[in-house]
Amino acid sequence: MAMTMTKAMSKKAPAGSASTLQSMMKQIAMQMRNSQQNSSTQLPRIDGLTINPTAVNFENGQTLEISFNLNQMAVVTAAIYNSAGNKVKTLLNGIHLNAGVNKITWTGTDDSGNKVAAGNYVIQITPADMISGKTGETVSAQFSVGSVNNTADTTAPQxxxxxxxxxxxxxxxxxxxxxxxxxxxxxxxxxxxxxxxxxxxxxxxxxxxxxxxxxxxxxxxxxxxxxxxxxxxxxxxxxxxxxxxxxxxxxxxxxxxxxxx
Missing domain, CATH: 2.60.40.2550 (Immunoglobulin-like)
Incomplete structure (x- = not known):
């Protein structure tokens, strides 16, 4: 009995298709790298830091109102430093804040709960990216804390x-x-x-x-x-x-x- 055998013919890829695929893969990889680079440069930024008032008297019930704008969601740290550069109060410690205007109120107490002394102070605020943790530029502003009566009482009772x-x-x-x-x-x-x-x-x-x-x-x-x-x-x-x-x-x-x- 005669048997007829047929060979399966394999299809050959069109000429140049391999090089085209490699080119496409390179383009995708380049786009991914560019995307990563662009995202890494979009660090959170603080604009429009304002303090009111710039000379505050906590003894008569005033509070310090701090306002700033974030360009994107960020993890924010804010602290108050005295004229010697020592931190006296942590206002925000890695707090997630939304993009837009954010506000902080300070009543003049240090981290131990005591009223701070009269003098010059600086507030520093630093934003960090929520995913990478990379920090943006730290912004700062100066202000003074005064006393209700800065003149010593030298008058004796009559x-x-x-x-x-x-x-x-x-x-x-x-x-x-x-x-x-x-x-x-x-x-x-x-x-x-x-x-x-x-x-x-x-x-x-x-x-x-x-x-x-x-x-x-x-x-x-x-x-x-x-x-x-x-x-x-x-x-x-x-x-x-x-x-x-x-x-x-x-x-x-x-x-x-x-x-x-």
Missing amino acids: ITGLTVTPSTIPLTGANVTISFEISENAKVTVQVLNSSNQVIATPLNNADKSAGTVTATWDGKDYSMYPTMIMNLQAGTYTIKVTAVDASGNSNTATFQITAA
């Missing part, structure tokens, strides 16, 4: 209208009322001194008193030997001495003389 009733005291004692006015809040001490300038009684001892009328009472006795004994007065002249000290340490004194007979 003591006026000092009166003592009665002004003549029996030797056996009496209810004595000491009254006066102070011009500001102060710590007040009222003392009774004998003719030797020895303190024999202290009706008020470093007491916190508000501005206005202050009253103290004394029973007309000599406490210089207290607690061993409480003595009657000796005949003679005595001095009522009032001292007022304000919060800044400024002090003032007023005196009034009385008689024991």
